[in-house]
Amino acid sequence: MFFLQFISKFFKVLRAGESPGLVAAGFTIGFVLGLSPHWTLQNIVIILIALLTKVNLASVFFAMFFFGFVAFIFDPAFHSLGYYVLTGMDALYPTWTNWYNMPIVPFSKFNNTVVMGSLLAGLVLAFPMFLISKKGIVGYRKNLAPKIENSKWVKAIKGSALFKWYVKVRDLEL
Amino acid sequence: MRIKGLIGIAILGIIIGALLYFTRNSFVEGALENAASSMAGAKVEIDDLSFSISQLSIQMNRLQVADKNDPWKNLFETGRLAFDMEALPLLNKKVLINEISIVDVRLGGKRATDGTIEQPEPVEPEPEEPGWLGEATQGLQDRVAEAPVLNLAPLKKKINVDSLISEFDIQSIGKIDAARKDAAATFDKWDKAIAEFKPQNDITQLAADIDELKSKKLSSIEDYLSTADKARKIIKTLNRLKKDVAEKKKAANTDFKRLSTAFVGVDNWFQNDFNAIKSKANIGEFNAQNIGKMLFGDMVISPVIKLLDYVNTIRNYMPIAQQFMSAGKVEKPKRLQGQDITFPIRNRQPRFLLENIKLSGASNSLKSEDVLSISGTIGGVTSEPKIYGNPLIFDLDVDVPGSSIYKVTGKFDHTSKTAKEQMHISASGVRFGKIALPDKKYLPNMINANSGSIDAKVAIVGKQMNIKINFSAKPVSFAFAQNSGEDLITRVTRDVFASIDQLTFTAGISGASDDMKLNVQSNIDKILAKRIKNVLGEAGKAARAEMERKLRKFIEPKKKEALAYVDKNKKRLEGEIEKIQNQVNDYIAVVEQKKKELEEQAKKKKKEGVNKAKGKLKDLFKKK
Numbered sequence: 001m002f003f004l005q006f007i008s009k010f011f012k013v014l015r016a017g018e019s020p021g022l023v024a025a026g027f028t029i030g031f032v033l034g035l036s037p038h039w040t041l042q043n044i045v046i047i048l049i050a051l052l053t054k055v056n057l058a059s060v061f062f063a064m065f066f067f068g069f070v071a072f073i074f075d076p077a078f079h080s081l082g083y084y085v086l087t088g089m090d091a092l093y094p095t096w097t098n099w100y101n102m103p104i105v106p107f108s109k110f111n112n113t114v115v116m117g118s119l120l121a122g123l124v125l126a127f128p129m130f131l132i133s134k135k136g137i138v139g140y141r142k143n144l145a146p147k148i149e150n151s152k153w154v155k156a157i158k159g160s161a162l163f164k165w166y167v168k169v170r171d172l173e174l
Numbered sequence: 175m176r177i178k179g180l181i182g183i184a185i186l187g188i189i190i191g192a193l194l195y196f197t198r199n200s201f202v203e204g205a206l207e208n209a210a211s212s213m214a215g216a217k218v219e220i221d222d223l224s225f226s227i228s229q230l231s232i233q234m235n236r237l238q239v240a241d242k243n244d245p246w247k248n249l250f251e252t253g254r255l256a257f258d259m260e261a262l263p264l265l266n267k268k269v270l271i272n273e274i275s276i277v278d279v280r281l282g283g284k285r286a287t288d289g290t291i292e293q294p295e296p297v298e299p300e301p302e303e304p305g306w307l308g309e310a311t312q313g314l315q316d317r318v319a320e321a322p323v324l325n326l327a328p329l330k331k332k333i334n335v336d337s338l339i340s341e342f343d344i345q346s347i348g349k350i351d352a353a354r355k356d357a358a359a360t361f362d363k364w365d366k367a368i369a370e371f372k373p374q375n376d377i378t379q380l381a382a383d384i385d386e387l388k389s390k391k392l393s394s395i396e397d398y399l400s401t402a403d404k405a406r407k408i409i410k411t412l413n414r415l416k417k418d419v420a421e422k423k424k425a426a427n428t429d430f431k432r433l434s435t436a437f438v439g440v441d442n443w444f445q446n447d448f449n450a451i452k453s454k455a456n457i458g459e460f461n462a463q464n465i466g467k468m469l470f471g472d473m474v475i476s477p478v479i480k481l482l483d484y485v486n487t488i489r490n491y492m493p494i495a496q497q498f499m500s501a502g503k504v505e506k507p508k509r510l511q512g513q514d515i516t517f518p519i520r521n522r523q524p525r526f527l528l529e530n531i532k533l534s535g536a537s538n539s540l541k542s543e544d545v546l547s548i549s550g551t552i553g554g555v556t557s558e559p560k561i562y563g564n565p566l567i568f569d570l571d572v573d574v575p576g577s578s579i580y581k582v583t584g585k586f587d588h589t590s591k592t593a594k595e596q597m598h599i600s601a602s603g604v605r606f607g608k609i610a611l612p613d614k615k616y617l618p619n620m621i622n623a624n625s626g627s628i629d630a631k632v633a634i635v636g637k638q639m640n641i642k643i644n645f646s647a648k649p650v651s652f653a654f655a656q657n658s659g660e661d662l663i664t665r666v667t668r669d670v671f672a673s674i675d676q677l678t679f680t681a682g683i684s685g686a687s688d689d690m691k692l693n694v695q696s697n698i699d700k701i702l703a704k705r706i707k708n709v710l711g712e713a714g715k716a717a718r719a720e721m722e723r724k725l726r727k728f729i730e731p732k733k734k735e736a737l738a739y740v741d742k743n744k745k746r747l748e749g750e751i752e753k754i755q756n757q758v759n760d761y762i763a764v765v766e767q768k769k770k771e772l773e774e775q776a777k778k779k780k781k782e783g784v785n786k787a788k789g790k791l792k793d794l795f796k797k798k
Contacts, residue, residue, distance in 0.1 A: 037512070051179040079512050086515045093517075100517035103265035114512030 018056050020141070024134035026056035030063025031129050032122035035071045035078070038115055041108040071118065078117030085116055198225050202232065214249070216240035217289040231258040240289020241282075248285055250548075253278030257528075268523050273530045280535075281546035281572075306637045306687040307486040311479050313690030314683065318471035320449040321464050323615070335720045339728070342451050346443040346729050353436040354736040360429050361743040367422065368750055376415055380761060383408050398775055405769035412762045419755045426751060430744045437740070440733050442689055448725055452718060465703045466679065466694035472612045474681040474694060478641060485586075485595050485634060492559050492566060494588045524558035531555065535573055547573040550582075559588035578604040584632075592636040602627040606647055616667045619655040623647035623677065639690070641683040648676040666705045674698055 029050045033043055050060045071078075086096060099105045109115045148154055157163050194201070203223040210218035221236035233256035241249040257274035383404070535549035550570035556562040565587035572580040584597035606623035613619050626647030633640045652671040679696035 048183065051183055052176055053179075054176050075512070082512065083515070096515075097517045097520070101266075101520045103262065106267045109514075111515045111517065112512045113515065117512075 020134050020137040022054055023056045023059050023137050024130050025053075026050065026059035027063045027133045028126050028130040029055060030060040030065075031067050032119075032126055033060070034064045034067025034069075035074075035118040035122045036115060037071070037075065037118065038109055038112070040115060041104070042119065074118075074121070075114055078121060079113045080117070081120060082113035082115065082117030085120060086111060086113060195227070198227065199223050203234075210239070211291050214239050214242065215291070216242035216245060216249070217287075217291050229258060230261055230264070231256065233257075237276075238285070238289075240285060242289075245289035246285050248280075248283045248289070250279060250281050251283055252276045252280075263523055266521070266523070267525065269526050270523060271528045273532065274528060275532045275534075277534045279533045279548040281548060283545045305486070307482055309637075310482055310639065310687035310690055313685075313687065314475040314479060314692060316446070316450065317690060317692035318467055318475055320446075320453045321467035321471055322453065323468075335717060335724055338451060338721070339724055342447075344447050344725070344728060345450075346440065346447050347732055349443050350437075350440060350729070350732045350736050353433075354739065356436065357433045357736070357740045357743070360433055361747065364426055364429070364747050368747070368754075371418075371422065371754075376411070380408055380411060380765075398773075398779055402769055402773050405765055408765050409762065409769065412758060412765065416755075416758050416762065419751065419758055423751045423755060426747060430740075430748070433740050433744070437733070437737055439689065440729070444725070444729055447729075448722055451721060451725065463693070463695070463699070465699040465706075466681075466696050467692060468614070469611075469617065469698065469702075470679055470681065470694050470696060471692065473609070474643060474683075475692070478643075478683060481597075481632065482634075488566070488586055488595075489588065489593055492556060492586070492588045494559070494591060494593045519561060522561055522563070524556040524561045526557040527562055528555040529553060533570070535571070545575065547575075549573070560590075563589055565589060565594075574604075576605060577607070578602070580604075580628075593634070594636075595632065595634040597630075597632040599630040599632075600628065604628060613655060616663050617654075618652035618671055620653035621647075621677065622651045622653065624649050626677075637687040639683055639685065639687065641681075643681040644678075645681075646676070646678040650675060650677045663706070667702070670698065670702045670705055673701075 029046060033046055036043055047060075050057065085092065096111065099110060110119075200223075202225045203220050206223070207218050207220055217238075217240040219236075219238045219240075220234050223232065223234040225232050233254065235254055236252065237255055238251040239249045241247045253276075255274065255276045257271045260270040260272070263270045531552040533549050533551070535547035548570055550568065552566070552568040552570070554562060554564045554566045556566075559565070565585045567585050568583065570582045572582055574580065578601045580599055580601040582597070582599050584595070586596075587594040604626055606621075606626055609621040609623060611617070611619050611621065624647070626645065628643070628645050630641070630643045652674070654668065654671075674697070677697065679694060681695075682693040683690065684693075685691045
């Protein structure tokens with residue numbers, strides 16, 4: 001139910017409400033978190049940033065769950081990328097060795113190939129993801145949302161007894 | 175900034191902190207119990223754990239570890255146990271404990287509850303080669319099984335040697351085949367290496383360069399110098415080639431030497447087969463050596479196998495450098511897990527280190543007949559001995575109630591590529607009491623030993639073992655369980671054992687885990703062997719000789735063929751490598767000679783040039 005609420009809230013903010021920038025930023029943060037397979041120090045820091053800034057939390061959690069479910073498909077690619085960065089780039093070797101020997105840093109699991117690969121992929125793709133999602137939200141609000149709202153399918157669903165019952169239950173919960 | 179978020183995080187932090195603070199003892203207790211139970215394979219229970227966050231110290235009033243093989247008994251249990259952890263290493267995911275003191279340490283106490291834990295369904299293991307422990311256990315059991323069985327009946331029958339051999343799984347043949355396969359793979363590897371090496375291409379190019387040098391007409395000093403430079407370059411290339419060939423030759427020699435030594439064991443393999451088949455046919459020789467194995471073999475190997483099992487467990491938890499270095503290097507990463515890459519460690523601290531354990535034995539109120547009490551010190555328990563750099567050492571007194579105190583000292587060195595374990599167990603004035611022996615026809619199943627001493631020295635290096643056990647007891651008496659009737663052997667054995675009032679034996683276990691040797695000698699052997707030989711006469715001697723001859727007939731051709739194969743291919747490959755080496759050396763000699771000539775000619779030309787210049791200068795002054 002908690003997860004469904006987030007989905008519902010996410011679709012609400014897609015239609016209207018918070019600025020597209022904040023929703024897209026939340027979505028981007030969720031995207032970076034979702035790609036990572038483990039609970040790591042940097043993930044906790046990113047979640048704290050999300051909680052402390054005004055980004056849309058519903059989109060953070062929606063993107064985190066969504067990308068969390070699909071990210072495993074890319075694990076072999078993340079592994080290869082992480083493996084290359086950790087072992088194939090001689091210039092970075094002293095840095096990794098320093099980090100490996102520093103306190104607290106090992107909790108980031110940076111020396112894990114999939115963690116490193118997914119974090120790098122997430123960070124590199126974060127800005128394009130932000131731009132695409134922002135453009136997508138603006139486009140959705142301008143073009144797609146009114147069409148969907150007025151489509152006969154949505155009208156039919158909204159007019160159905162099941163939907164009315166759902167609204168009743170939802171309002172009861174609220 | 176989201177103020178609500180900040181407040182939320184603060185509240186959440188306070189709630190989590192408070193929860194952790196108030197539940198820390200049960201939380202740590204539960205976590206430690208779970209982790210330790212899954213490691214021990216049986217229930218681990220901790221009573222009254224107290225965890226101090228400010229001092230990072232843990233203490234508990236009792237620790238019980240159930241024996242997974244006998245869950246109604248404790249493997250060990252302790253009284254109060256306390257230790258402090260170092261704070262800074264925890265930030266590097268390292269647990270360092272300088273000292274831990276444990277009181278009332280007891281082994282083998284009875285439990286009030288069942289110590290079994292529910293284990294997850296074991297995953298079907300992939301078939302793998304038996305480890306050193308499995309090999310050693312099997313080897314020791316085989317050596318004891320080879321001892322003859324006292325029985326008159328088979329000796330009276332005619333033995334069909336052919337049928338015995340045809341039904342017997344001759345291990346030597348399999349081992350010779352395996353060694354031959356290894357040889358074939360090695361030769362194949364070297365054939366490929368030589369084919370891929372292709373120095374011929376380089377040599378042809380160099381030969382052309384050398385010809386060019388030889389045919390080049392030189393006039394000026396510059397010509398000589400540039401040609402000498404070219405010769406130098408050719409020599410450099412040839413030297414590199416020479417070095418490559420030398421390295422390849424060295425590696426090939428090492429491989430070939432290994433192959434030759436593999437066949438040195440054939441005689442031992444044959445002897446093991448011969449002993450096993452004699453044992454199967456029950457026509458073993460009743461000499462003093464075999465009698466020792468027959469009488470005390472089981473008694474010797476059973477504690478040794480237990481000890482090796484402990485050593486193997488410690489090797490798993492304290493891996494040697496090689497294992498540690500390869501740890502984590504998984505070829506195929508598991509889904510969602512990836513691969514942890516290790517980097518050089520600068521602050522040389524292992525992930526887990528328990529530097530010093532002080533044990534004090536059970537107090538008198540806790541002592542009971544079936545409980546062993548331990549006191550002493552253990553140092554250097556670590557998950558990464560290579561990083562710690564010191565071996566595990568222990569100096570313990572094991573108090574066996576009603577018997578004696580056994581002194582157990584040792585050093586387990588896992589800091590290098592090969593694990594080395596040394597151990598010394600000694601006790602004197604021991605009240606052994608009743609020592610059970612396995613049921614064997616005509617032989618005693620119990621020794622009553624009043625007082626005696628034991629001294630065991632164990633040295634294990636990798637798979638190589640050297641164990642010596644000295645046992646003596648006086649007075650002793652022997653009890654028999656089976657009523658074997660009143661035949662001749664019964665009368666002889668009972669006569670012999672009745673006359674013995676002192677028992678001394680020395681046992682030696684040596685060799686690699688896949689080629690164990692067991693040697694047991696006691697003061698009873700010679701007396702019993704002589705008496706039994708008198709009874710059994712030379713029965714079985716002819717059958718043994720025939721068996722040896724026929725078994726050799728099976729093994730010798732295989733051995734000869736394999737040795738000839740190795741010898742032939744070894745010579746062939748050595749010849750090929752030698753040929754390349756000679757070719758390179760010849761070319762080097764030619765170019766060296768040419769270079770020398772060129773340098774000398776250049777020198778001469780230079781001198782001539784200088785003289786000419788001097789002459790011209792003189793003429794110049796003369797003219798003036």
